Amino acid sequence: MNRDIVSLHLGFCENCFRPTEKQTFEALALRNGRRSAQAAENIYYGSLNQMREELTERGFLHTVRLNRMKKTKTAVVYAYQADNDGEWGEIEYDCKTGNFRIAKLAELDLTKSQPFAKQAIRRIRHWIQREVFPKKDQLWFPL
Numbered sequence: 001m002n003r004d005i006v007s008l009h010l011g012f013c014e015n016c017f018r019p020t021e022k023q024t025f026e027a028l029a030l031r032n033g034r035r036s037a038q039a040a041e042n043i044y045y046g047s048l049n050q051m052r053e054e055l056t057e058r059g060f061l062h063t064v065r066l067n068r069m070k071k072t073k074t075a076v077v078y079a080y081q082a083d084n085d086g087e088w089g090e091i092e093y094d095c096k097t098g099n100f101r102i103a104k105l106a107e108l109d110l111t112k113s114q115p116f117a118k119q120a121i122r123r124i125r126h127w128i129q130r131e132v133f134p135k136k137d138q139l140w141f142p143l
Contacts, residue, residue: 003047004032005032005044005047008028009023009024009044011023025040028044060143061140061142061143062115062116062140062143063082063084063138063140063141064080064081064120064138064140064141065080065084066136068134068135068136069090073095077091077093078124082106082109082116086107088104088106089103089104089106089117090102090103
């Protein structure tokens, strides 16, 4: 994991966490001998994902994976999985009425509060506002 690229881009010291000047991906590429700003950006986002996965495994974060299963003029259907484990659930969005329906709960989302389904619906609402429905996504949220 490239903690230095993450900390420098976000603008903090990776050892003592004091604020520093944020660095662009171009500056990070030059500093670390990378070929391009895109290479530094790819390392940055890959490292963030590794950190999120580790925090999820240690129980500090929860994660929801989303896969678009169907998109028509009248509906969008997403499968969702809680904490990268167990059977997938299913959430349907009716484009005409604007209503959501949890067609099937994910295996680990069986509490009354259904936190994983609610987070998935919140993300889908975010996409609706932008009129974008990605095929895959992953989101993290604290306990």
